[in-house]
Amino acid sequence: MQEKLERRSFIFTLLLVTVAFVLLLQPFFTAIFWACAVALIFHPLYRYLLHRFPKWPNLTALLTLLLCLIVVVIPVLLVASSFVSEAVDLYQRVQSGEINLGAKVEQVRAAFPGINAALERFGLDFDGIKERLLGGLMTAGSLIAKNALALGQNTLNFFVSLGLMLYLTFFLIRDGNALVALLIRALPLGDEREKLLLAKFAEVTRATIKGNLVVAVTQGALGGMIFWALGLPAPLLWGVVMTVLSLLPAVGAAIIWFPAALYLYSTGEAVKATVLMIFGVLVISLVDNILRPILVGRDTKLPDYIVLFSTVGGLIMFGISGFAIGPLLAALFMAFWEIFMREFISRDEPLLPPGDQSPLDDLSKPGGSTQTSGD
Structure with a gap:
């Protein structure tokens, strides 16, 4: 009984000291x-x-x-x-x-x-x-x-x-x-799980920074260069803005260069507008399709909708560093649930009703009733 009490007291004190130390480091996160x-x-x-x-x-x-x-x-x-x-x-x-x-x-x-x-x-x-x-x-x-x-x-x-x-x-x-x-030895999650989570952390961090950031910087640099070549104002400013927007799937640098091309058309600068439009479509927009598979790899890529929401949420919560922290948290979230489903859900329990591809298929049928096929 005394040994059990001492053990619980030590663990409580350990958690208390750990929380205090984390709060101490908060300004340097x-x-x-x-x-x-x-x-x-x-x-x-x-x-x-x-x-x-x-x-x-x-x-x-x-x-x-x-x-x-x-x-x-x-x-x-x-x-x-x-x-x-x-x-x-x-x-x-x-x-x-x-x-x-x-x-x-x-x-x-x-x-x-x-x-x-x-x-x-x-x-x-x-x-x-x-x-x-x-x-x-x-x-x-x-x-x-x-x-x-x-x-x-x-x-x-x-x-x-x-x-x-x-x-x-x-x-x-x-x-x-x-x-x-040392971290694997100290954490009480199980060595194999810890190795998987740390590998996911390294994988997503490298993919987000080395891949996504390099692609975004390349697109922003190309956008800034074409703005400078065409004599548009503040090319470095708009290049950086295009870099930030390129981090967001379904948004991209086009939200800057396309309105700029429309403005050039409206002011009678048809040649500059056409050059900007062609360069934007054939060069800036294609950088993502060329560089991302090389730098990131298709296997490490999160779904675009997850990247979009996690990146925007990260930018709101953590500032400019959120473009990396957001997708990282999303990847760890998915990794934890992957471990949970693999280890804690019975392998004998079917994920879908027998004979059905998906319950959503039946909901789309007239009447919305669930139909199962007999053997």
């Missing part, structure tokens, strides 16, 4: 997540270098981290800085009246008079859509401007978080295998 993600992506490079220089694990991990800094971190910081600068400049020009968004929208409506009729067929009002669109753009611009000011005031905090992320990344790259083995 984003830095910890990205350290784990970067370590996962660059760990194959570390293994390759370690195979060449097996006596210098510290130097090899440091070299891997330096390559990560040059290839990923510095370019992202430069692009983010230029994006914020262009966004703030564009917002100030709109707010001062130098750029009249309402007049440009009216110019498009005048060039395409069939828009009103098409919208009325669906019960939509062009003026109402225009007001909501302009209001949304102004709100987004104001939000970016305020965040840029806040970022400038909290530059020290940002670089502290970046430094902590890089510091942790070094140890995760060097000691990743030992830490995974």
Whole structure:
């Protein structure tokens, strides 16, 4: 009895201390997540270098981290800085009246008079859509401007978080295998389940960041380049916006370049509009079909509707990091349920009624009655 009480007391105290430690690390969750993600992506490079220089694990991990800094971190910081600068400049020009968004929208409506009729067929009002669109753009611009000011005031905090992320990344790259083995030993879920879940975590993290992000950055870069080549304003800004939208299935970069092509048609720039339309259809839109199977692989891809909802939900809950955290949580959710169905549902119990392909098939029949076929 005494031993049982002591065991329960220890487990309760262990959970209490663990929760307290997690709350202590809460301000650094984003830095910890990205350290784990970067370590996962660059760990194959570390293994390759370690195979060449097996006596210098510290130097090899440091070299891997330096390559990560040059290839990923510095370019992202430069692009983010230029994006914020262009966004703030564009917002100030709109707010001062130098750029009249309402007049440009009216110019498009005048060039395409069939828009009103098409919208009325669906019960939509062009003026109402225009007001909501302009209001949304102004709100987004104001939000970016305020965040840029806040970022400038909290530059020290940002670089502290970046430094902590890089510091942790070094140890995760060097000691990743030992830490995974320790985690498998400590968690009470069963070694095989833990290995499956950790493999799913690594698989989806690599697929989301290495695959989806590379595809999105490629599409955004191509969109920004064609905007720059055609002399359109703020090409870097719209390139970054296309990158973000390319992360969302069924949305994509077309939501930017297609209206831009319509605007060029409305202003009489038919050649530029045609070039943008052809480039968007034949180059930007086809990047996804070419690169994604190579970088991600068809077996690791989540259903598009799961990716869409989990990405949007992740962006709402976790900010910009949500594009990776959302699909990761969705993948872990599906992995847990896959383990549950495989191990806890009786294999002898049929998933569907005998003789039926799906209960939904019978619901679509007249009368909605369930019919079963006899043997």
